[in-house]
Amino acid sequence: xxxxxxxxxxxxxxxxxxxxxxxxxxxxxxxxxxxxxxxxxxxxxxxxxxxxxxxxxxxxxxxxxxxxxxxxxxxxxxxxxxxxxxxxxxxxxxxxxxxxxxxxxxxxxxxxxxxxxxxxxxxxxxxxxxxxxxxxxxxxxxxxxxxxxxxxxxxxxxxxxxxxxxxxxxxxxxxxxxxxxxxxxxxxxxxxxxxxxxxxxxxxxxxxxxxxxxxxxxxxxxxxxxxxxxxxxxxxxxxxxxxxxxxxxxxxxxxxxxx
Amino acid sequence: xxxxxxxxxxxxxxxxxxxxxxxxxxxxxxxxxxxxxxxxxxxxxxxxxxxxxxxxxxxxxxxxxxxxxxxxxxxxxxxxxxxxxxxxxxxxxxxxxxxxxxxxxxxxxxxxxxxxxxxxxxxxxxxxxxxxxxxxxxxxxxxxxxxxxxxxxxxxxxxxxxxxxxxxxxxxxxxxxxxxxxxxxxxxxxxxxxxxxxxxxxxxxxxxxxxxxxxxxxxxxxxxxxxxxxxxxxxxxxxxxxxxxxxxxxxxxxxxxxxx
Ligand SMILES: Nc1ncnc2c1ncn2[C@@H]1O[C@H](COP(=O)(O)OP(=O)(O)O)[C@@H](O)[C@H]1O
Ligand SMILES: [Mg+2]
Numbered sequence: 001x002x003x004x005x006x007x008x009x010x011x012x013x014x015x016x017x018x019x020x021x022x023x024x025x026x027x028x029x030x031x032x033x034x035x036x037x038x039x040x041x042x043x044x045x046x047x048x049x050x051x052x053x054x055x056x057x058x059x060x061x062x063x064x065x066x067x068x069x070x071x072x073x074x075x076x077x078x079x080x081x082x083x084x085x086x087x088x089x090x091x092x093x094x095x096x097x098x099x100x101x102x103x104x105x106x107x108x109x110x111x112x113x114x115x116x117x118x119x120x121x122x123x124x125x126x127x128x129x130x131x132x133x134x135x136x137x138x139x140x141x142x143x144x145x146x147x148x149x150x151x152x153x154x155x156x157x158x159x160x161x162x163x164x165x166x167x168x169x170x171x172x173x174x175x176x177x178x179x180x181x182x183x184x185x186x187x188x189x190x191x192x193x194x195x196x197x198x199x200x201x202x203x204x205x206x207x208x209x210x211x212x213x214x215x216x217x218x219x220x221x222x223x224x225x226x227x228x229x230x231x232x233x234x235x236x237x238x239x240x241x242x243x244x245x246x247x248x249x250x251x252x253x254x255x256x257x258x259x
Numbered sequence: 260x261x262x263x264x265x266x267x268x269x270x271x272x273x274x275x276x277x278x279x280x281x282x283x284x285x286x287x288x289x290x291x292x293x294x295x296x297x298x299x300x301x302x303x304x305x306x307x308x309x310x311x312x313x314x315x316x317x318x319x320x321x322x323x324x325x326x327x328x329x330x331x332x333x334x335x336x337x338x339x340x341x342x343x344x345x346x347x348x349x350x351x352x353x354x355x356x357x358x359x360x361x362x363x364x365x366x367x368x369x370x371x372x373x374x375x376x377x378x379x380x381x382x383x384x385x386x387x388x389x390x391x392x393x394x395x396x397x398x399x400x401x402x403x404x405x406x407x408x409x410x411x412x413x414x415x416x417x418x419x420x421x422x423x424x425x426x427x428x429x430x431x432x433x434x435x436x437x438x439x440x441x442x443x444x445x446x447x448x449x450x451x452x453x454x455x456x457x458x459x460x461x462x463x464x465x466x467x468x469x470x471x472x473x474x475x476x477x478x479x480x481x482x483x484x485x486x487x488x489x490x491x492x493x494x495x496x497x498x499x500x501x502x503x504x505x506x507x508x509x510x511x512x513x514x515x516x517x518x519x
Contacts, residue, residue, distance in 0.1 A: 157346075161362070
């Protein structure tokens with residue numbers, strides 16, 4: 001199939017977005033939409049700008065980012081280590097398999113109130129919650145990657161006389177990199193989700209707290225303003241991870257199977 | 260010099276039954292000799308090569324080779340199977356140089372030596388390509404030079420060219436013989452292709468049906484250099500081919516008759 005023209009794609013996309021916000025703005029201005037519940041794009045922008053000027057948005061965004069990043073890093077490191085530990089020991093893999101599956105299948109969002117109870121209203125409970133969400137993701141991805149490493153590829157290098165350490169560094173780690181990166185990529189989104197939900201449940205700072213408390217006061221425009229900030233943050237983080245991924249996986253062929 | 264003494268291998272199959280793949284393999288291969296192993300499919304050729312390489316422990320017998328790191332240590336042999344085991348994240352030179360890298364040679368030097376070998380097998384101009392950017396034949400050539408780069412004493416090849424089309428296979432066979440002539444390594448070459456076995460080797464060993472033992476050996480007294488085209492039309496070649504084929508078919512037929 002012929003690839004669609006770039007200009008057409010961008011123009012159509014822009015049209016859709018502008019049309020959506022235009023309709024929203026017009027609806028609110030003409031009174032078809034109740035501004036109390038639905039807010040109004042122009043007012044959202046104004047409120048967002050006000051938060052930027054006062055610096056408030058940065059304070060709260062930083063709190064959320066800190067919580068998410070701490071949870072992410074802890075979860076990523078421990079997830080990878082756990083996967084290696086289990087892959088190295090068939091005995092413990094057998095022992096722990098049903099326990100891990102059970103822990104995984106509990107909807108962990110439901111545990112958020114417990115974490116707040118245990119770790120307080122501050123940063124710690126959000127970090128722990130983010131950590132729990134990221135841990136499983138990275139663990140499962142890394143573990144699956146380790147199981148998929150081609151034994152014949154490892155054997156070929158082993159016969160050359162590679163030590164265990166060399167096999168790890170030169171074969172196994174590069175081989176699982178795509179898997180780990182896939183886990184980290186979804187982990188970034190998960191860690192933010194963890195921080196936000198943690199703040200909803202009980203907190204006194206952060207974008208999640210901001211959204212939750214504004215919604216309680218029917219400050220709909222403030223809710224959307226905080227969402228704008230959150231959206232910008234996610235886009236920035238995804239860019240970062242995407243760049244990392246392209247760098248690490250530049251050797252990979254592009255298989256766009258569906259295009 | 261490699262000596263196999265009474266090599267036997269018995270597997271425990273998934274259903275709990277025992278599968279005896281090898282029984283009492285005795286074989287001595289002298290320095291610089293090129294030996295082909297042929298035998299019915301499933302008789303235990305891959306098992307035998309993996310045992311020689313040290314990737315499997317035999318349930319009986321032993322392998323001796325006069326090289327450093329006797330028994331259990333790796334690094335004395337080069338090994339190549341039918342599988343594509345190049346590292347997809349390394350370009351041609353980094354793939355070819357990995358054996359040297361493992362020995363502590365600096366990366367720049369690894370790449371320099373790899374580049375010399377790459378040029379020898381027609382990979383010049385592809386030094387910085389990744390494996391997925393190469394044709395099947397080029398990947399096999401890269402596999403060959405990766406195996407030779409660290410100068411192992413013995414080359415163990417398990418149907419390395421089986422997945423290639425006939426023309427490419429012939430080119431690769433010639434590449435291998437050229438490299439073997441220059442490097443003078445001991446080669447053990449497994450194949451199910453009798454033409455290939457005879458064209459390449461000094462000696463062809465026929466394995467019996469499972470459990471495999473060496474059934475017969477044939478000296479290939481054809482002058483070198485042999486180009487496959489010329490040699491395969493010679494009287495001597497055809498007589499030898501027929502003789503081995505007859506013996507091989509006897510094993511295959513027996514296997515068929517007793518398997519159903
Ligand atoms: N790990 C294993 N467990 C059980 N049976 C095996 C194993 N490896 C090989 N076999 C059996 O041993 C026999 C020889 O296999 P193989 O050496 O691959 O034969 P070839 O390479 O000659 O085709 C086959 O019957 C195969 O099913
Ligand atoms: Mg085989």
